[in-house]
Amino acid sequence: MFRVSNNLIGLLNLLSLILSIPILGVSLWLREHGSSECERFLEFPLLVLGVFLFLVSLLGLIGSCCRVSLLLWIYLFVTFVLILGLFVFTVFSIAVTNKGVGKVISGRGYKDYRLGDYSNWLQKHVVNGSKWVKIKSCLVESQVCTSLGNDVENLQADHFYQMNLSPLQSGCCKPPTDCGFIYKNATFWVAPKSGPAVTDTDCTTWSNNQETLCYECKSCKAGVLANLKKDWRKLAILNVSVTIFLLIIYSVGCCALRNNRADNCKRYRPYR
Known part of the structure; x- marks a missing residue:
């Protein structure tokens, strides 16, 4: 038995x-x-x-x-x-x-994310080289930024600044706050006539082309790692x-x- x-x-x-x-x-x-x-x-x-x-x-x-x-x-x-x-x-x-935590911005409801704040292992094995090409493709296909733009297209700047954006939206769909870009809508920002406020490659990488935005920015990679950390x-x-x-x-x-x-x-x- x-x-x-x-x-x-x-x-x-x-x-x-x-x-x-x-x-x-x-x-x-x-x-x-x-x-x-x-x-x-x-x-x-x-x-x-x-x-x-x-x-x-x-x-x-x-x-x-x-x-x-x-x-x-x-x-x-x-x-x-x-x-x-x-x-x-x-x-x-x-x-x-x-390691790694979002940078709190005064007067903003969202945080900015920096790639250097995360471990070297994550930078090397998750968001480098060909791996990033696939991740970027997934971000575009999932319409992370497109949905944000559609939802708050006509939102005033003050209201947008108080939004609680996800790490992906903050890092990939807008330029870093330190760049000093002028808000037009959620995914459309204009550089000051005097140029970006800081010498950050992300400021020059940003594009208002809706297929480009900040998908190649270090801040976008940092946003992915912040999301990965939470998961x-x-x-x-x-x-x-x-x-x-x-x-x-x-x-x-x-x-x-x-x-x-x-x-x-x-x-x-x-x-x-």
């Missing part, structure tokens, strides 16, 4: 096996119907997650319900590696996002919760393995 731990592991892995099917389905759908670079970017991670979840769940399901100790050993080993990986990633994500902090909380859940599963799995070994010993123990 199956023990409680075997039944519990079997049930949990059956649920995760069922969950892996729609994940694989979404990945295959994106492969065939993904219309943008942003959508296709999710295809491979979802495929890896779906295949991994399917195979690991299958190992746990067969190992616990059919009392195959070898498969349960492999399942527990993979679970342990996953727990260790989540722990390392959580510590790493907190470390690399520890990674949320992900860290989720990772801690998942790690605790996996530790419980690992403990139950160890009990199921012990049950398998005990049952096998009874089955093959010679009668006297």
Whole structure:
């Protein structure tokens, strides 16, 4: 008769096996119907997650319900590696996002963001080179600045200055405040006749072309990193919760393995 731990592991892995099917389905759908670079970017991670979840769940399901100790050993080993990986990633994500905070501007409801305030690792591995080309493409496709311009096109300057813009909107859709540009509307700014107030390359990079704006500015890259920092902090909380859940599963799995070994010993123990 199956023990409680075997039944519990079997049930949990059956649920995760069922969950892996729609994940694989979404990945295959994106492969065939993904219309943008942003959508296709999710295809491979979802495929890896779906295949991994399917195979690991299958190992746990067969190992616990059919009392195959070898498969349960492999399942527990993979679970342990996953727990260790989540722990390392959580510590790493907190470390690399520890630096960086928006600059508070007097009389403004929004903040300005500077690329140099963020860790060198994030600058080098997230917003550099070809990676930035893909991120910029996603920003344009998601219409971060277009929606802002449509929403507040006729807003007076004083009212715009009090808006609580997101890091992406502040960094990519307007020139940095230090440039001293004159507000016309949310995505249209005019440089003073005397030129920008500071010698910042972002001031000369800014363009009123709605397809350009400040997408090539360092402030835009900083806005992306500020947004990433917020998301990674949320992900860290989720990772801690998942790690605790996996530790419980690992403990139950160890009990199921012990049950398998005990049952096998009874089955093959010679009668006297």
